[in-house]
Amino acid sequence: MADDGRRAHADPESIAGLRSEDFQLLVETVVDYAIFMLDPSGVVTTWNRGAQRLKGFRPDEIIGRHFSAFYPAEDVAARKPERELELAAAQGRHEDEGWRVRSDGSLLWASVVITALRDDSGRLRGFAKVTRDLTERRRAEEDWVELARAEAALRLRDEFLSIASHELRTPLNALLLNTASVDFAIRDLEASGAALPVGLLDRVASISKQGARLNDLIERLLDVSRLATGRVALQRESMDLVEVVSDVIATCRPEADRIGSVVRLSAPPDVPGLWDPLRIGQIVTNLLSNALKYGSGKPVEVNVDTDGERARIAVRDRGIGIAPEHQPHIFDRFNRGSVARDTAGLGLGLYIVEQLVRAHGGTVGVDSAIGQGSTFHVELPLNP
Numbered sequence: 001m002a003d004d005g006r007r008a009h010a011d012p013e014s015i016a017g018l019r020s021e022d023f024q025l026l027v028e029t030v031v032d033y034a035i036f037m038l039d040p041s042g043v044v045t046t047w048n049r050g051a052q053r054l055k056g057f058r059p060d061e062i063i064g065r066h067f068s069a070f071y072p073a074e075d076v077a078a079r080k081p082e083r084e085l086e087l088a089a090a091q092g093r094h095e096d097e098g099w100r101v102r103s104d105g106s107l108l109w110a111s112v113v114i115t116a117l118r119d120d121s122g123r124l125r126g127f128a129k130v131t132r133d134l135t136e137r138r139r140a141e142e143d144w145v146e147l148a149r150a151e152a153a154l155r156l157r158d159e160f161l162s163i164a165s166h167e168l169r170t171p172l173n174a175l176l177l178n179t180a181s182v183d184f185a186i187r188d189l190e191a192s193g194a195a196l197p198v199g200l201l202d203r204v205a206s207i208s209k210q211g212a213r214l215n216d217l218i219e220r221l222l223d224v225s226r227l228a229t230g231r232v233a234l235q236r237e238s239m240d241l242v243e244v245v246s247d248v249i250a251t252c253r254p255e256a257d258r259i260g261s262v263v264r265l266s267a268p269p270d271v272p273g274l275w276d277p278l279r280i281g282q283i284v285t286n287l288l289s290n291a292l293k294y295g296s297g298k299p300v301e302v303n304v305d306t307d308g309e310r311a312r313i314a315v316r317d318r319g320i321g322i323a324p325e326h327q328p329h330i331f332d333r334f335n336r337g338s339v340a341r342d343t344a345g346l347g348l349g350l351y352i353v354e355q356l357v358r359a360h361g362g363t364v365g366v367d368s369a370i371g372q373g374s375t376f377h378v379e380l381p382l383n384p
Helices: 012-016 019-028 048-054 073-077 082-089 135-191 200-226 241-259 276-293 349-359
Strands: 034-038 093-101 105-119 123-134 236-238 263-268 272-275 301-304 311-314 363-369 373-381
Touching: 012 236, 034 048, 048 105, 048 123, 082 093, 082 123, 093 272, 105 135, 123 311, 135 200, 236 241, 241 263, 241 272, 241 276, 241 301, 241 311, 272 276, 272 373, 276 301, 276 311, 276 349, 276 373, 349 363, 349 373
Parallel strands: 263 301
Antiparallel strands: 034 123, 093 105, 105 123, 236 272, 301 311, 311 373, 363 373
16 A cells, blocks of 8 residues: 555556565455355365455354355356356356355345466466455446336326326317307207206206316326426516416415305505416415315405515414324425325425416425414515
8 A cells, every 4th residue: 555545556666576475464354345266066175254254254254164255045046156267167167147145135236257277287276366346336327217217107197197198188169169069059949948857957057067186186296297398488577476376376266265264465556576377376365275175164364475586385284284204205295194195186386386476596494293274475576
């Protein structure tokens, strides 16, 4: 080793000039590689420090044993150790990468070189075996492959969502148009005094409601596809955040009345900023719909304020709350959490919220406790 701690590089001539005892010292001192010898039948005859470090066997535990002790049971059954010696003897050397067994039964991924040793007459005297531990590299490669597969699966799912959503919209639009036409026709008949079958209007209203709900689900799937593939372009313009939030509350009021929930808004006269009105409305709609869904019919509070640089929106419910272990994942795609498994939905609303808030350069978070409700906080820069 050089004085500055770096490894010294020995040229072939200097190695060739080493005395046998020096060479033996070199082999025994190396700790990064397992270097040992086998007799012609494969029995271990020498053992260096690197071999003990990599494989875990002490010299007295392994010298005198067959080197098949390093191979998994299936490789031993398939006579892989014997075949490797045969190849090394026939070709002069044999290289292999594969799983090997340590003394404690754990596995390592090893790069192995077996070299046949012959005397001047050509008689086989044994084998030199050099092993390098590549387990960490193997794990890194496996992690990379797994990540690549996961990313490919996500791309395929996003493409499927996009195609399926577009294909569903065509028949759905026709259904909604026909339902509207039937509704108008029924109301004309009703206005003319014609007798209508009992419950017909209710059935048409139910069809229309289910069609609207399906349309909303398809729109959410399309949004997920656009967000995942970066196809959402914000249309920023000067707007009043308080006005947009008030419009959303007015739109959601019929649903709030149906479940017996009161929505209260606390806000200054206006909060102007440069945002996409459609997407800001979507953010507030998803948060308010979420609060009404899980708010158990209790009041929902919406607060809007600003510090001159950022606007803040807080939506608070007093419902079932979110368990701490689920909170880090509530903004994931298709994640509904254990508290939501008995409710309708695809688990996309909060994912869309988080993505749209980030697209505006803002942040979103939640404070929640089981049985005490949840408060979602959104912060948006006024002029990104």
